[in-house]
Amino acid sequence: MTDETRDLVHIFGTHAAEVDYDRLDECARWAAKKSILDTLGVILAASGMEPAVQAVAEIVAETGGRPDCTVLGFGGKAPALMSAMANGALAHCLDYDDQTPWGQHTASSIVPAVFAVAERQGGVHGKDLIAAVAAGQDIFARLRCNVGWNKDWNLSTVLAVFAAAASASRVMGLSPSQTAAAMGIATMQSSGIMEMVAGRGSDLRGMYAGFSAKGAVLAAMMAEKGVTGIDKAFEGQYGFLNTYFGGRYDREKIVADLGREFLGSGTLYKRWPCVGTAHSHMKAAIDIVTRNNIQPDEIAEIRLHVGDYHDLMCQPLDERRAPATLADAKFSLPYLVSVAVVRRGMSVTDFTEAALNDKMVLSVGQKMTLVRDSTLDWKLELPPGRVEITTRDGGRWIEEGRRVPGNADNPMSWEDVCVKFFECASVAKNPVPEAVSARAVALAERLETLDDATELVRCLA
Numbered sequence: 001m002t003d004e005t006r007d008l009v010h011i012f013g014t015h016a017a018e019v020d021y022d023r024l025d026e027c028a029r030w031a032a033k034k035s036i037l038d039t040l041g042v043i044l045a046a047s048g049m050e051p052a053v054q055a056v057a058e059i060v061a062e063t064g065g066r067p068d069c070t071v072l073g074f075g076g077k078a079p080a081l082m083s084a085m086a087n088g089a090l091a092h093c094l095d096y097d098d099q100t101p102w103g104q105h106t107a108s109s110i111v112p113a114v115f116a117v118a119e120r121q122g123g124v125h126g127k128d129l130i131a132a133v134a135a136g137q138d139i140f141a142r143l144r145c146n147v148g149w150n151k152d153w154n155l156s157t158v159l160a161v162f163a164a165a166a167s168a169s170r171v172m173g174l175s176p177s178q179t180a181a182a183m184g185i186a187t188m189q190s191s192g193i194m195e196m197v198a199g200r201g202s203d204l205r206g207m208y209a210g211f212s213a214k215g216a217v218l219a220a221m222m223a224e225k226g227v228t229g230i231d232k233a234f235e236g237q238y239g240f241l242n243t244y245f246g247g248r249y250d251r252e253k254i255v256a257d258l259g260r261e262f263l264g265s266g267t268l269y270k271r272w273p274c275v276g277t278a279h280s281h282m283k284a285a286i287d288i289v290t291r292n293n294i295q296p297d298e299i300a301e302i303r304l305h306v307g308d309y310h311d312l313m314c315q316p317l318d319e320r321r322a323p324a325t326l327a328d329a330k331f332s333l334p335y336l337v338s339v340a341v342v343r344r345g346m347s348v349t350d351f352t353e354a355a356l357n358d359k360m361v362l363s364v365g366q367k368m369t370l371v372r373d374s375t376l377d378w379k380l381e382l383p384p385g386r387v388e389i390t391t392r393d394g395g396r397w398i399e400e401g402r403r404v405p406g407n408a409d410n411p412m413s414w415e416d417v418c419v420k421f422f423e424c425a426s427v428a429k430n431p432v433p434e435a436v437s438a439r440a441v442a443l444a445e446r447l448e449t450l451d452d453a454t455e456l457v458r459c460l461a
Contacts, residue, residue, distance in 0.1 A: 184229020
């Protein structure tokens with residue numbers, strides 16, 4: 001059977017199973033290592049900064065089972081499934097995890113899954129872990145930018161469960177057919193609606209990667225035991241691509257240069273702990289107030305020019321100006337721009353229960369108005385946000401958010417990711433000593449030399 005007639009689930013299964021570290025270019029290797037260190041850092045930070053995840057930690061502790069795998073932040077050990085659930089639930093909580101150039105998140109599902117199965121198995125070489133992560137990043141990116149998304153399904157979980165299942169299978173040394181089976185089994189775990197993201201009041205928005213990480217581990221473990229998948233899981237008449245996207249996908253682009261070009265190389269790393277689609281508006285506002293030394297109390301009005309997806313983060317406007325929960329705050333564009341104006345930047349420590357009641361930030365939020373602009377609607381790449389600020393003395397400035405820290409035109413280097421890791425580790429529920437953080441950074445940097453890649457997570461336990 002040729003690639004033209006094989007279902008994508010088999011093409012991806014073969015791709016993931018056969019990816020080798022030596023076939024990766026340097027960009028793909030570093031992207032995998034950056035995503036590993038970055039994800040571990042944001043997991044640690046979430047344990048100290050997001051109270052809602054305590055419930056997940058308690059459930060994981062209650063389940064018992066074989067204490068094979070590390071639960072980061074809260075400490076302790078759990079079976080692989082529940083370790084992936086716990087660490088995955090933490091990985092997206094702060095909306096500080098990495099993303100593709102087109103939005104959406106995959107490392108928050110992949111990294112908890114691969115470390116869970118690696119600890120369960122033991123003796124997984126660093127090169128194999130890097131190759132596994134690179135394979136998952138590549139599969140996710142190929143699907144993300146080549147399907148007809150209506151902003152209805154939450155792509156981060158709907159797609160990431162397949163990427164994470166492929167990565168976990170690679171770590172476990174499954175064959176191409178077993179890996180395809182795992183991805184087929186993962187269709188049972190492919191879920192998530194955008195109302196969870198765009199709505200208000202739900203803690204699930206931050207925890208969703210826990211479900212896809214756990215689902216990926218379960219799928220790989222079932223495939224290892226001989227459970228078969230779905231032969232036409234992706235492209236069958238009732239397969240994933242027809243069911244979720246109405247058959248709107250570009251197969252030719254999905255498989256173009258597969259095995260030669262690894263699209264995870266373009267992964268972006270966040271400098272600000274909130275939804276990435278708000279960053280350009282934040283940068284525009286920061287540029288205006290910094291260049292012109294405008295103080296918050298001098299501002300008369302802030303006009304946010306918004307497309308369709310920006311507008312989701314603004315409705316209803318009064319509630320978005322003063323979000324009720326930490327999860328809502330990270331998706332509320334008026335609030336995020338208010339924080340950026342007052343702080344002239346943003347830190348992981350800007351999201352606490354006390355910070356939600358900051359009078360200066362809330363006062364700036366009351367000055368926000370919206371200007372709807374369909375040219376800013378989200379197609380594949382989100383256009384840069386535009387902000388207009390007027391002052392009480394008649395001054396007026398308008399800017400587009402360019403060179404956002406962490407974006408493709410201003411990417412974070414390895415050193416930048418390391419600085420972020422130290423910051424995140426310092427605010428964990430059990431703050432990580434600086435010497436331990438330094439050891440973790442050193443291990444991540446030379447991960448390809450480690451005979452047992454899980455030394456990295458065990459040093460943080």
